[in-house]
Amino acid sequence: MALPPQITVEEFFRPPARAAATISPDGTRIAFLAPWHDRLNVWVQDVDGNDEPRCVTADRTRSVHIYRWSQDSRWLLYLQDNGGDENWHLYRVDPDDPSGDAVDLTPFPGVRTVFDLPERRPGTAVVQMNKRNPQLFDAYELDIATGDLTMVAENPGNVVHWISDPNGGLFTNTLTADGNIDIAQWDSANASLRTIVTDDGTDYPLGIFPVVVTPDGSGLWLGSNRGSDRTRLVRVDVATGEETEVDSHPEFDLAAQLTLPSPLILSATTGDLIGARYYGERQVIHALDPDFAAVLEKLSALSDGDLSGISSDCSGRRWIVDFLHDRDPGVTYLYDHATGESRLLFRPYPQLDPDMLAPMTPVALRARDDLPLHGYLTLPVGVEPVGLPMVLLVHGGPWSRDCWYYQPDVQLLANRGYAVLQINFRGSTGYGKAFTKAAIGEFAGKMHDDLIDAVEWAVKEDYADPDRVAIFGGSYGGYAALVGVTFTPDVFAAAVDYVGISSLANFMRTLPNVARPFLANNWHLYVGDPSDPAQEADMRARSPITHVDRIRTPLLVVQGANDTRVVQAESDNLVAALRERGVEVEYMVKEDEGHGFLNPDNSIDMYRAVERFLAKHL
Numbered sequence: 001m002a003l004p005p006q007i008t009v010e011e012f013f014r015p016p017a018r019a020a021a022t023i024s025p026d027g028t029r030i031a032f033l034a035p036w037h038d039r040l041n042v043w044v045q046d047v048d049g050n051d052e053p054r055c056v057t058a059d060r061t062r063s064v065h066i067y068r069w070s071q072d073s074r075w076l077l078y079l080q081d082n083g084g085d086e087n088w089h090l091y092r093v094d095p096d097d098p099s100g101d102a103v104d105l106t107p108f109p110g111v112r113t114v115f116d117l118p119e120r121r122p123g124t125a126v127v128q129m130n131k132r133n134p135q136l137f138d139a140y141e142l143d144i145a146t147g148d149l150t151m152v153a154e155n156p157g158n159v160v161h162w163i164s165d166p167n168g169g170l171f172t173n174t175l176t177a178d179g180n181i182d183i184a185q186w187d188s189a190n191a192s193l194r195t196i197v198t199d200d201g202t203d204y205p206l207g208i209f210p211v212v213v214t215p216d217g218s219g220l221w222l223g224s225n226r227g228s229d230r231t232r233l234v235r236v237d238v239a240t241g242e243e244t245e246v247d248s249h250p251e252f253d254l255a256a257q258l259t260l261p262s263p264l265i266l267s268a269t270t271g272d273l274i275g276a277r278y279y280g281e282r283q284v285i286h287a288l289d290p291d292f293a294a295v296l297e298k299l300s301a302l303s304d305g306d307l308s309g310i311s312s313d314c315s316g317r318r319w320i321v322d323f324l325h326d327r328d329p330g331v332t333y334l335y336d337h338a339t340g341e342s343r344l345l346f347r348p349y350p351q352l353d354p355d356m357l358a359p360m361t362p363v364a365l366r367a368r369d370d371l372p373l374h375g376y377l378t379l380p381v382g383v384e385p386v387g388l389p390m391v392l393l394v395h396g397g398p399w400s401r402d403c404w405y406y407q408p409d410v411q412l413l414a415n416r417g418y419a420v421l422q423i424n425f426r427g428s429t430g431y432g433k434a435f436t437k438a439a440i441g442e443f444a445g446k447m448h449d450d451l452i453d454a455v456e457w458a459v460k461e462d463y464a465d466p467d468r469v470a471i472f473g474g475s476y477g478g479y480a481a482l483v484g485v486t487f488t489p490d491v492f493a494a495a496v497d498y499v500g501i502s503s504l505a506n507f508m509r510t511l512p513n514v515a516r517p518f519l520a521n522n523w524h525l526y527v528g529d530p531s532d533p534a535q536e537a538d539m540r541a542r543s544p545i546t547h548v549d550r551i552r553t554p555l556l557v558v559q560g561a562n563d564t565r566v567v568q569a570e571s572d573n574l575v576a577a578l579r580e581r582g583v584e585v586e587y588m589v590k591e592d593e594g595h596g597f598l599n600p601d602n603s604i605d606m607y608r609a610v611e612r613f614l615a616k617h618l
């Protein structure tokens with residue numbers, strides 16, 4: 001047995017040939033992302049595919065990742081920031097004029113933008129911006145054609161997020177003074193909020209997600225775990241606040257993780273709820289409408305992967321869908337429900353052969369306190385899976401989770417002969433609210449014990465060589481890597497900290513303005529409030545920077561200079577302290593990146609460094 005031929009870092013991390021396709025609401029055109037000058041830009045092609053694709057955006061500096069058709073199919077809208085600073089601007093381009101310039105519809109320095117497109121108001125967008133107050137989003141109505149912006153709701157100080165009604169009204173996700181979450185309706189005549197329902201904020205560390213207004217405006221669909229450990233799909237009556245269960249799964253939560261597609265599948269024709277996603281080891285979709293059930297049956301037959309992006313025209317005839325798979329970087333189809341015909345549109349990475357890549361296997365184990373833990377083990381192809389060098393890959397958040405889908409970093413590591421273990425430690429979402437809440441007060445405590453227990457499990461099962469285990473993670477995962485080399489320095493032979501937290505107190509004090517007022521149910525609850533001296537002392541005790549003198553493990557630190565979530569000082573201070581002691585540490589900073597690298601040349605540089613670093617130390 002032998003490893004398959006090495007796949008280059010460039011093949012894994014170059015831009016996809018095509019990705020993120022959507023169909024225009026009128027069903028005549030397809031938009032997708034594809035490279036232009038080595039950056040992803042938006043391209044358009046007629047739905048029959050007989051014409052040449054036309055590039056309609058022209059960003060040479062930074063890849064475009066978020067775009068949408070306007071409801072009338074007249075425009076394409078996209079978001080772009082400056083070097084990863086997350087101050088998103090909303091741009092408009094004309095798909096009929098590929099050579100025309102993009103129009104910046106929110107040309108305000110230092111302002112962050114979010115937008116939505118009300119289904120029944122095709123020429124308008126609802127735009128949320130922190131233009132008036134850096135800490136608060138206000139709601140504006142945007143005339144897409146003229147660019148005119150009109151404020152329609154001024155944030156009273158506690159609105160986390162505005163929710164647009166298909167008919168033009170507004171609802172809110174609001175944080176109360178005592179940390180609970182109100183779902184409220186905005187009264188534009190009196191510039192006030194009317195509370196519809198109040199939920200325990202501690203059950204929702206990232207706020208209630210999703211919340212979608214019914215087409216007639218009389219109800220709200222959302223994920224709720226009121227009276228239950230699992231998140232169910234419910235409808236809340238706007239007038240009475242009464243909650244009625246719409247759908248649920250006997251074992252799984254509604255798939256309300258930010259790393260997954262929206263758990264609510266809506267009809268492009270009526271705006272009605274037609275499907276719901278749940279997630280265990282893999283995804284399960286419940287069809288809530290007989291017409292969609294027939295469509296879903298046909299779509300599911302196209303691939304053995306998990307159905308991911310779903311886009312249909314407003315008639316419900318033509319559908320563009322893509323699938324997630326562990327070994328296949330993706331596949332995208334066009335399906336015509338009127339004829340039953342389908343055709344393959346593209347594979348994002350046609351140069352990668354799925355048979356050369358490694359399967360992800362769901363695994364389960366018990367933590368030392370008997371808490372059940374779930375995750376995924378990826379073993380290299382072509383070698384005996386015994387006594388392998390292993391990388392413990394830790395997800396960010398921490399209120400996120402690892403899932404079953406293709407990940408280029410996992411596949412690169414497996415292709416180099418490493419076992420890759422991903423464990424959903426306590427605090428991860430998707431396993432019930434009790435599992436998430438088990439992380440309260442457990443940073444550098446039981447959350448880290450779960451990771452160590454996972455390593456010991458892999459060693460006991462003979463997958464991993466205990467002397468050749470590395471820890472690698474980004475954001476919270478970077479913090480976990482630093483905790484690994486300070487609190488348990490004998491476990492790991494190498495560590496990679498990617499945009500990770502070294503000082504919990506400094507991290508919270510330097511979070512973006514729009515995040516700081518709304519920390520009650522996440523960072524303040526789970527870790528502490530640095531304005532309280534006793535809590536800050538505990539945070540210092542749980543911060544790797546405090547224990548930097550314990551680090552003797554080889555360490556690679558990677559940082560984006562424009563990171564607004566984990567600022568560069570988090571890495572600078574750690575590296576300076578190590579170098580002052582004469583400890584060798586590799587340090588990579590990219591001046592045009594933020595919280596996670598987006599540009600392919602930077603990702604390629606980073607993973608070349610990771611490849612060299614792990615080869616040297618494992």
